[in-house]
Amino acid sequence: MYDIKKIRNFSIIAHIDHGKSTLADRLLEYTGAVEKRDIEEQLLDNMELERERGITIKARAVRFDYKADDGETYRLNLIDTPGHVDFGYEVSRSLTACEGAVLIVDATQGVQAQTLANAYMAVDNDLEILPVINKIDLPSADPAMAKRAVEDIIGIPAEDAPCISAKMGLNIKDVLEKIVTDVPAPKGDPNKPLKALIFDSYYDSYKGVVVYIRVMDGTLSVGDAVQMMHTGAKFDVVEVGTLGAFTLDKKDCLRAGEVGYFTASIKNIGDTTVGDTVTLAENPTPEALPGFKKAQPMVFSGIYPADGSKYGDLKDALEKLQLNDASLVFEPETSIALGFGFRAGFLGLLHMEIIDERLEREFNLDLITTAPSVIYELVLTDGETIHVDNPSNYPDPQRISEAREPIVKASIITPTEYVGSVMQFCLDRRGTYIDMKYLDTTRAELIYEMPLNEIVYDFFDTLKSKTKGYASLDYEPIGYRKSDLVKLDILLNGELIDALSFIVHADRAYSRGRKIVEKLRDNIPRQLFELPVQAAIGGKVIARETVRAMRKDVLAKCYGGDITRKKKLLEKQKEGKKRMRSFGSVQVPSEAFMAVLKMDDES
Amino acid sequence: MNTVALYIHVPFCVRKCNYCAFYSLPAVGEDTKDAYLEALQKQADSFPEHRQVSSVYFGGGTPSLFGSERLVAMLDFLRTRFLIREDAEITLEVNPGTVDLPFLQRVRQGGFNRLSVGMQSGCDKELAFLGRIHTADMVKTCVENAREAGFDNVSLDLIFALPGQSKESFAASLDAAFALKPDHLSVYSLQLEEGTPFFESRTTLTFPTEEEEEGQYDLLCQKAREAGFEHYEISSFAKEGRYSRHNLHYWQRGEYLGFGPAAHSHWNGKRFANLPDLEGYLADPLGCNDYKKAERIDETEMWEEDVLLGLRTSFGISAHLVPAPPVERMIALGLMVRRGENVALTEKGFRVSNAIIGQLLL
Numbered sequence: 001m002y003d004i005k006k007i008r009n010f011s012i013i014a015h016i017d018h019g020k021s022t023l024a025d026r027l028l029e030y031t032g033a034v035e036k037r038d039i040e041e042q043l044l045d046n047m048e049l050e051r052e053r054g055i056t057i058k059a060r061a062v063r064f065d066y067k068a069d070d071g072e073t074y075r076l077n078l079i080d081t082p083g084h085v086d087f088g089y090e091v092s093r094s095l096t097a098c099e100g101a102v103l104i105v106d107a108t109q110g111v112q113a114q115t116l117a118n119a120y121m122a123v124d125n126d127l128e129i130l131p132v133i134n135k136i137d138l139p140s141a142d143p144a145m146a147k148r149a150v151e152d153i154i155g156i157p158a159e160d161a162p163c164i165s166a167k168m169g170l171n172i173k174d175v176l177e178k179i180v181t182d183v184p185a186p187k188g189d190p191n192k193p194l195k196a197l198i199f200d201s202y203y204d205s206y207k208g209v210v211v212y213i214r215v216m217d218g219t220l221s222v223g224d225a226v227q228m229m230h231t232g233a234k235f236d237v238v239e240v241g242t243l244g245a246f247t248l249d250k251k252d253c254l255r256a257g258e259v260g261y262f263t264a265s266i267k268n269i270g271d272t273t274v275g276d277t278v279t280l281a282e283n284p285t286p287e288a289l290p291g292f293k294k295a296q297p298m299v300f301s302g303i304y305p306a307d308g309s310k311y312g313d314l315k316d317a318l319e320k321l322q323l324n325d326a327s328l329v330f331e332p333e334t335s336i337a338l339g340f341g342f343r344a345g346f347l348g349l350l351h352m353e354i355i356d357e358r359l360e361r362e363f364n365l366d367l368i369t370t371a372p373s374v375i376y377e378l379v380l381t382d383g384e385t386i387h388v389d390n391p392s393n394y395p396d397p398q399r400i401s402e403a404r405e406p407i408v409k410a411s412i413i414t415p416t417e418y419v420g421s422v423m424q425f426c427l428d429r430r431g432t433y434i435d436m437k438y439l440d441t442t443r444a445e446l447i448y449e450m451p452l453n454e455i456v457y458d459f460f461d462t463l464k465s466k467t468k469g470y471a472s473l474d475y476e477p478i479g480y481r482k483s484d485l486v487k488l489d490i491l492l493n494g495e496l497i498d499a500l501s502f503i504v505h506a507d508r509a510y511s512r513g514r515k516i517v518e519k520l521r522d523n524i525p526r527q528l529f530e531l532p533v534q535a536a537i538g539g540k541v542i543a544r545e546t547v548r549a550m551r552k553d554v555l556a557k558c559y560g561g562d563i564t565r566k567k568k569l570l571e572k573q574k575e576g577k578k579r580m581r582s583f584g585s586v587q588v589p590s591e592a593f594m595a596v597l598k599m600d601d602e603s
Numbered sequence: 604m605n606t607v608a609l610y611i612h613v614p615f616c617v618r619k620c621n622y623c624a625f626y627s628l629p630a631v632g633e634d635t636k637d638a639y640l641e642a643l644q645k646q647a648d649s650f651p652e653h654r655q656v657s658s659v660y661f662g663g664g665t666p667s668l669f670g671s672e673r674l675v676a677m678l679d680f681l682r683t684r685f686l687i688r689e690d691a692e693i694t695l696e697v698n699p700g701t702v703d704l705p706f707l708q709r710v711r712q713g714g715f716n717r718l719s720v721g722m723q724s725g726c727d728k729e730l731a732f733l734g735r736i737h738t739a740d741m742v743k744t745c746v747e748n749a750r751e752a753g754f755d756n757v758s759l760d761l762i763f764a765l766p767g768q769s770k771e772s773f774a775a776s777l778d779a780a781f782a783l784k785p786d787h788l789s790v791y792s793l794q795l796e797e798g799t800p801f802f803e804s805r806t807t808l809t810f811p812t813e814e815e816e817e818g819q820y821d822l823l824c825q826k827a828r829e830a831g832f833e834h835y836e837i838s839s840f841a842k843e844g845r846y847s848r849h850n851l852h853y854w855q856r857g858e859y860l861g862f863g864p865a866a867h868s869h870w871n872g873k874r875f876a877n878l879p880d881l882e883g884y885l886a887d888p889l890g891c892n893d894y895k896k897a898e899r900i901d902e903t904e905m906w907e908e909d910v911l912l913g914l915r916t917s918f919g920i921s922a923h924l925v926p927a928p929p930v931e932r933m934i935a936l937g938l939m940v941r942r943g944e945n946v947a948l949t950e951k952g953f954r955v956s957n958a959i960i961g962q963l964l965l
Binding site: 526528529550551552553554555557558559560561562563564566567569570573574577585587 | 907959
């Protein structure tokens with residue numbers, strides 16, 4: 001029975017590891033939507049990688065019924081949100097599809113940076129926020145402290161917040177009751193022209209793209225001709241339905257207030273952008289939903305197969321990933337050093353890491369990923385402004401009249417004992433101090449304006465290690481700022497290795513260049529001659545190391561005419577050759593590039 | 604080249620040396636030795652062709668432990684199955700700790716005309732460290748006895764790059780070796796082989812650096828040159844053309860038959876080996892090998908073998924076998940030279956032959 005007053009659309013906001021998926025599982029279990037034995041760890045995060053890292057990468061949604069204490073049965077739609085800073089836009093769209101949000105606060109740790117960022121976002125979207133204090137089963141739990149933190153930091157009452165343990169299944173019902181009583185029913189009119197929000201989609205090889213929507217107004221039925229208001233694409237709806245825990249449940253239509261899916265033989269996931277408005281082609285709504293943005297890649301890097309012959313496999317794999325991830329963009333790129341590969345754009349560093357790992361894990365590829373780059377804005381001497389995301393395209397410094405780099409506003413929440421070292425670290429990374437707030441007696445929030453290129457260079461991992469894993473980070477772009485940038489080149493035997501070039505602030509060029517030539521010296525195997533390794537800006541060498549010539553290699557004895565070892569060695573050399581990059585007479589194994597490009601240091 | 608070379612493996616040792624991974628067993632009884640002689644003859648008998656033989660090599664293990672009578676008997680037997688040429692090179696490997704003058708006289712009379720003496724070092728401390736059963740003095744006596752027994756072709760084996768070995772100590776070994784006026788010298792750097800005592804204790808041993816090993820190698824080349832030796836193969840030096848013809852046969856991709864467990868053969872377009880199993884060999888000397896499994900060597904492999912074996916010698920290989928650009932680079936770096944129609948490695952090139960061959964073949 002469709003009754004808009006009995007619908008509750010909500011999402012769960014939590015910091016990584018703070019129990020979002022566990023709570024979701026318990027809600028489904030409690031209401032009988034799933035059997036306990038069906039739950040494979042955490043239901044909503046069904047990508048292997050997500051489960052391992054305990055983070056949600058893509059949003060998912062599920063519908064379930066709950067018979068409340070008032071005797072009525074309510075239709076609940078839980079819309080999951082990605083739990084990482086790179087996916088802020090997706091989070092905002094998922095929140096727009098809801099009327100309320102359950103805010104999970106860890107009874108032992110209080111509010112964290114991403115929780116805060118997402119909570120503010122929920123407030124901005126006029127969502128009813130229901131704080132829930134989790135992990136009260138832990139000995140170190142301090143629910144009173146956590147409640148106070150919610151009231152002080154986010155500024156919402158938390159006195160009645162349910163105190164639960166998602167892990168132990170404690171007080172789950174309190175959460176459900178709160179959702180029913182406090183989250184408003186959706187507004188909307190099923191008789192108006194269709195206006196539905198796309199908040200997620202994925203590619204299915206049988207149905208084509210499956211589009212997740214929240215209907216704001218109107219009704220979507222099988223057979224309707226629909227149009228995406230921003231991309232303009234038109235489709236005939238093949239299937240509509242609601243979202244079960246494990247299944248898509250076919251229905252005849254979806255009406256205002258409801259959450260569900262439709263398919264329409266859509267081949268290209270790019271046609272169903274998150275945030276776009278779906279309407280009827282014949283009877284369109286006069287205006288689209290606000291807040292649509294096209295996903296903008298912020299971080300770029302070159303991706304190359306370690307074994308050059310695997311280029312085709314890499315291409316297939318990227319195309320397959322793109323089917324489910326329209327925010328992944330890539331185009332072919334050729335490097336003198338690394339051969340054929342791709343230049344890919346990502347929403348952020350985590351997004352890049354995820355794609356990288358999925359390529360390696362799900363497609364069994366061995367990759368060389370070049371240093372991540374951001375988009376620089378360059379005003380040329382002829383007045384033209386260009387954007388450069390690839391160091392190879394960086395123009396001659398003579399032609400640049402002003403260089404600008406993207407700046408973000410970074411919010412770091414850290415235990416107070418690390419404030420000093422975090423501030424020093426931000427300063428080292430060219431951060432500008434904006435503000436500091438004590439959230440409670442143990443934690444502070446630091447606000448810095450930072451160049452994004454410092455964030456992409458191993459910022460988060462270093463921050464974590466400086467704070468024993470306690471600090472959390474959130475950031476948002478705030479525009480471009482003039483900067484003293486240089487392009488640093490790396491030369492092997494006097495030849496420029498394009499894949500190792502990167503753009504860096506002039507003050508940091510020397511230390512970064514130094515580090516790279518040292519790493520190369522240690523990772524390039526000895527050649528038959530002395531091999532100079534240099535870092536240079538323009539034509540000027542700023543750091544130099546030498547890989548010494550090979551002195552003596554192991555001589556396989558061929559006693560008694562046994563030449564099997566000699567032949568085995570040759571086979572080994574042949575194998576190694578596949579992963580070898582040649583520059584003139586210099587041979588560098590892919591591993592050396594990987595070692596250099598792996599940003600595992602602090603600088 | 605239609606001649607064939609013969610290799611007879613004698614897998615007996617008084618004790619295993621600390622570095623050695625070749626197939627051998629502690630000394631066995633006379634009965635086993637008799638049975639072994641019989642098995643060797645059975646295997647040799649299975650090759651009925653009367654092919655011309657240019658060289659015969661008795662290696663090990665410690666062939667001298669087989670006893671002079673059995674060695675001579677085996678050689679005599681081989682003469683009945685193969686056409687061993689009048690001028691064939693017939694080498695016997697000896698451990699200086701196991702032979703006396705009568706032994707050497709007997710094998711010389713029996714037809715052996717070349718002696719390969721396992722000297723390894725001129726320093727008793729190093730010999731003990733290596734697990735050798737002899738002293739430096741015993742090497743000297745052995746060579747003197749060999750001369751007296753009528754051997755005019757004596758080769759010495761040395762090992763260098765030992766853990767803790769100084770350049771001076773290696774120089775002293777070289778001086779001791781040259782003082783014995785050998786006709787030929789084989790010098791190998793110590794390799795760490797799995798399954799050896801050195802391998803087991805590798806973490807407690809300090810092996811020389813690449814630079815130190817290079818220093819010893821340069822010293823070897825220099826001293827050999829001064830002593831009038833020709834560096835005709837990566838690890839071999841010869842006086843007045845006294846090359847090891849048996850080994851050159853290997854480097855020229857000649858055919859050879861190996862008798863005894865773990866012995867290798869190149870025959871009929873295949874490379875194969877007898878299994879390293881004395882018991883199995885005694886039970887079935889004809890079946891105890893992987894001949895059936897072995898693949899026929901295809902043309903690409905022949906080419907690879909021509910290059911990687913041929914470049915072990917200073918005579919080199921036909922320049923047509925390898926692409927010119929890398930060769931030119933190697934020549935510019937002083938690692939290769941042209942010798943008429945051939946290209947070959949220089950002494951500097953011998954040092955890094957694996958890397959050079961890799962670049963030429965891939």
